[in-house]
Amino acid sequence: MRFKDQVVIVTGAAYGIGRATALAFAKEGAILVVTDYNQKKLAETVELAKALGATIRSYVFDIRDEAKIDAMVADAMDAFGKIDVLVNNAGVGQFNPFPTTSPDEWDTIMGINGRAMYLMCRAVVPHMLDVDKGAIVNITSIMGEFAGIAQSIYNASKGAAKMLTQGIAKDLGSTGVRCNAVAPGMIQTGLTENMFADATQKAWFEERIPMGRVGRPEDIANAVLFLASEDASYITGATLKVDGGMTCAMN
Numbered sequence: 629m630r631f632k633d634q635v636v637i638v639t640g641a642a643y644g645i646g647r648a649t650a651l652a653f654a655k656e657g658a659i660l661v662v663t664d665y666n667q668k669k670l671a672e673t674v675e676l677a678k679a680l681g682a683t684i685r686s687y688v689f690d691i692r693d694e695a696k697i698d699a700m701v702a703d704a705m706d707a708f709g710k711i712d713v714l715v716n717n718a719g720v721g722q723f724n725p726f727p728t729t730s731p732d733e734w735d736t737i738m739g740i741n742g743r744a745m746y747l748m749c750r751a752v753v754p755h756m757l758d759v760d761k762g763a764i765v766n767i768t769s770i771m772g773e774f775a776g777i778a779q780s781i782y783n784a785s786k787g788a789a790k791m792l793t794q795g796i797a798k799d800l801g802s803t804g805v806r807c808n809a810v811a812p813g814m815i816q817t818g819l820t821e822n823m824f825a826d827a828t829q830k831a832w833f834e835e836r837i838p839m840g841r842v843g844r845p846e847d848i849a850n851a852v853l854f855l856a857s858e859d860a861s862y863i864t865g866a867t868l869k870v871d872g873g874m875t876c877a878m879n
């Protein structure tokens with residue numbers, strides 16, 4: 629019960645990595661505040677967390693909505709009086725070669741993967757600073773470290789998320805608030821289900837992953853919990869790649 633009675637916010641908790649992360653915190657005794665714009669799937673996450681005995685509140689809105697972010701954080705503070713952990717997970721992918729991208733696509737991807745992450749941190753950090761304690765874990769991507777095929781805007785958004793993490797860590801370094809990132813490799817979720825439905829494509833990736841398999845959402849959740857925990861008390865500004873070794877060597 630590493631997170632007993634700690635208040636944990638998870639964005640994008642309806643599905644994939646966000647749901648697995650919320651449930652992993654639930655198993656460790658956390659009080660959960662979850663959000664997503666997929667009402668039906670978020671309700672499933674809530675039921676699964678309750679079955680694990682968790683206290684949980686859910687908020688359905690588009691993570692780009694600044695007023696709704698502020699209202700959720702204010703409501704969580706009213707209800708529980710503190711926020712111990714923030715996991716910025718909500719994100720969208722891109723499979724579009726650069727020549728056919730558009731400024732609208734830039735605004736959408738950067739708005740969700742970049743600006744909304746900033747807005748969430750901006751809303752939560754003052755409450756963490758008030759008690760000089762807190763941990764933020766941002767979900768970036770190995771695509772924030774290396775360029776992928778047809779992912780130029782996604783690359784930019786995840787690079788921005790990584791450097792936002794480092795900038796926050798630098799500015800808050802002398803406080804009790806830490807900020808780190810987890811950079812997943814190829815994980816089986818809603819984001820990748822079309823790609824992995826094609827056995828040839830899945831095999832192509834598996835050949836390039838030293839551990840020989842694509843990741844599970846729980847593989848990422850485990851890393852998030854580590855960085856959010858006291859076991860990581862001397863770690864801030866780090867990006868932990870969780871990719872089965874995919875980026876440790878040239879392929």
Ligand SMILES: NC(=O)c1ccc[n+]([C@@H]2O[C@H](COP(=O)([O-])OP(=O)(O)OC[C@H]3O[C@@H](n4cnc5c(N)ncnc54)[C@H](O)[C@@H]3O)[C@@H](O)[C@H]2O)c1
Binds near residue numbers: 814
């Ligand atoms: N799956 C992978 O291989 C992989 C690899 C690297 C990074 N990631 C990152 O992991 C995070 C989670 O992705 P996932 O793989 O679990 O995908 P997913 O599609 O299964 O889950 C993403 C969640 O975010 C929510 N979301 C998206 N846009 C939103 C918005 N505007 N407002 C509110 N909620 C929104 C979705 O409804 C969904 O529940 C993302 O930031 C993604 O970029 C995933």
